[in-house]
Amino acid sequence: MSWISALAELQQQGEPCVLVTIIEERGSTPRNAGSKMVVTAERIFETIGGGHLEYKAMELARDMLENRSQDTRLERFSLGASLGQCCGGATVLLFEPMGQPQAQIAVFGAGHVGRALVPLLASLPCRVRWIDSRENEFPAQIPPGVEKVVNDEVVDEVDSMPPGSYYIVMTHNHQLDLELTAAILARNDFAYYGLIGSKSKRAKFEHRLRDRGFAADVVQRMRCPMGLAEVKGKLPVEIAVSIAGEVIATYNATFGEHKRSEQRKKAEPVTRLLPSSRRNQA
Structure with missing residues (x-):
């Protein structure tokens, strides 16, 4: 099932999920920017490339579901150093909670x-x-x-x-x-x-x-x-x-x-992938 069909079906069923999107890529990565994956408490639809990156994305998405998070989230992953994948590139993922009941x-x-x-x-x-x-x-x-x-x-x-x-x-x-x-x-x-x-x-x-x-x-x-x-x-x-x-x-x-409680928590800094010139300026 495609990610968009999955979203429509889950919305009809009232089942919350998280839409995970690759919004930025740098170097060698398993999937290109724009690739999407839908994560529920028990299922996934589509893929962002498999491997440890996908496992970590699923883990983070399900943690958001368990905590009923309503906030979107950006996370940067270095595929070589932190995840041990052979691609060696880096990617930024956007996590969007969908249909989370209050x-x-x-x-x-x-x-x-x-x-x-x-x-x-x-x-x-x-x-x-x-x-x-x-x-x-x-x-x-x-x-x-x-x-x-x-x-x-x-x-x-x-x-x-x-x-x-x-x-x-x-x-x-x-x-x-x-x-x-x-x-x-x-x-x-x-x-x-x-x-x-x-x-x-x-x-x-x-x-x-x-x-x-x-x-x-x-x-x-x-x-x-x-x-x-x-x-x-x-x-x-x-x-x-x-x-x-x-x-x-x-x-x-x-x-x-x-x-308000979530906002009081110490947020983890998110590093955006910038062009080398801008990274040097930063």
């Missing part, structure tokens, strides 16, 4: 509010897993980029989400809501947890969670009622808009803090 969201419940909410979340830069034990509750058409999960053991799906995920619980069963809440709070590594319900439901859950040994500061992280208080209404779409607004506000704040 939030990974698990939505538990395919009822009326879930069916109104999931299409809204699917239109955002998020990866959504929509989970329910009832196959017939899902609509015939699932929004693009949304993974439908039918599992009788719904609570087991909590462990399949990565750290920093967003959880939204709105099932048809209060006891199931409680078990999901306990599993999510036990992880305590989420960016957001929202539980549909009233203030009285929250009070009952807080009491039961305290009986199970959960600390007050952990329980306090639960959003219930969830959604923006400014968005009024009881229609499923109104509730969905309220919840989506709160999720957007949360991930914008979280992503902004992540960006």
Whole structure:
């Protein structure tokens, strides 16, 4: 598959990747400037020449994916000295993150509010897993980029989400809501947890969670009622808009803090390949 076809397919699937491009070459190199490679967490498409250079590029790209980096990056490689390749030249690679979701969201419940909410979340830069034990509750058409999960053991799906995920619980069963809440709070590594319900439901859950040994500061992280208080209404779409607004506000704040943290890190200097005259001037 060509790199451009791979990008289109990955975008449709909602799978993040890094586009690696040779933007400058000096001396003998395995591929010319303009050559591209697409790297995902498990696959590669096209090649920038193979060998140790390609291995290092894949390693760096996958590190960017793991850290959800949104920034482009330039790296210079000397093929002889540092990589042990016989070409002996040098090259500069551009790394461009593509389709990196800012939030990974698990939505538990395919009822009326879930069916109104999931299409809204699917239109955002998020990866959504929509989970329910009832196959017939899902609509015939699932929004693009949304993974439908039918599992009788719904609570087991909590462990399949990565750290920093967003959880939204709105099932048809209060006891199931409680078990999901306990599993999510036990992880305590989420960016957001929202539980549909009233203030009285929250009070009952807080009491039961305290009986199970959960600390007050952990329980306090639960959003219930969830959604923006400014968005009024009881229609499923109104509730969905309220919840989506709160999720957007949360991930914008979280992503902004992540960006500031990245900027505070000591950046490695990037050496551009300059003509010899300009290198001497530098």
